[in-house]
Amino acid sequence: MAFKLVSGDARIEHYTVPASQAFTNGALGYFDGSGGVIPADATSGDHTGIIQKTIATTDADYASAKKVEFIVPQDNNVFEVTVGTGTLTTAMIGNRYDLKDSVSIDVTAQSKKVVTVVGFISATKALVKINAVVTNSDVVTS
Numbered sequence: 001m002a003f004k005l006v007s008g009d010a011r012i013e014h015y016t017v018p019a020s021q022a023f024t025n026g027a028l029g030y031f032d033g034s035g036g037v038i039p040a041d042a043t044s045g046d047h048t049g050i051i052q053k054t055i056a057t058t059d060a061d062y063a064s065a066k067k068v069e070f071i072v073p074q075d076n077n078v079f080e081v082t083v084g085t086g087t088l089t090t091a092m093i094g095n096r097y098d099l100k101d102s103v104s105i106d107v108t109a110q111s112k113k114v115v116t117v118v119g120f121i122s123a124t125k126a127l128v129k130i131n132a133v134v135t136n137s138d139v140v141t142s
Helices: none
Strands: 004-007 012-017 028-031 037-039 049-051 066-071 078-085 096-101 104-106 115-122 125-130
Touching: 012 037, 012 049, 078 096, 078 115
Parallel strands: 078 104
Antiparallel strands: 004 078, 012 066, 028 037, 028 049, 049 066, 078 125, 096 104, 096 115, 115 125
C-alpha cells in the first residue's frame, strides 16, 4: 500500500513526470532538479506530493514527459501508509521517521524525519503527516 489520504482536504496540483519514469499510484514524489517529479526514496528531502495514477513501462506514453495529478500534503492531512522497515508501536506516535521508499516508511531511521506518526493501525500500518513538503519544510535531499 502506498500513501492514502484518510483525513483533510486534498489539494491537487499537476506536475511533470519525466519521460521513462515509472510511478506507483499513491507514491510520494520530489523534484528531480530538472523540472520533473520522481519517486521519493530514503534520501529524498522536501516532497512535492502523492501521485494519483500508476505509470508503467507498458503505458503507451511511458517514453514521454507528462503532467500528472498529485495531492500536495497540507497541515490538516493524515495519510495511511505501510511500515516497510521496523515494527510500529503505539509508543512511536508523535515521533518523526524516514521513508524506506516512495510507498513506505522506516520506523528504525530518524535522520531525515520526513513523516510524523500520528496514529497506530497495526505493527505494519501507520497514520502519518508528511512534514517534509517543498512548501513548508527544508529537508535536504542527500
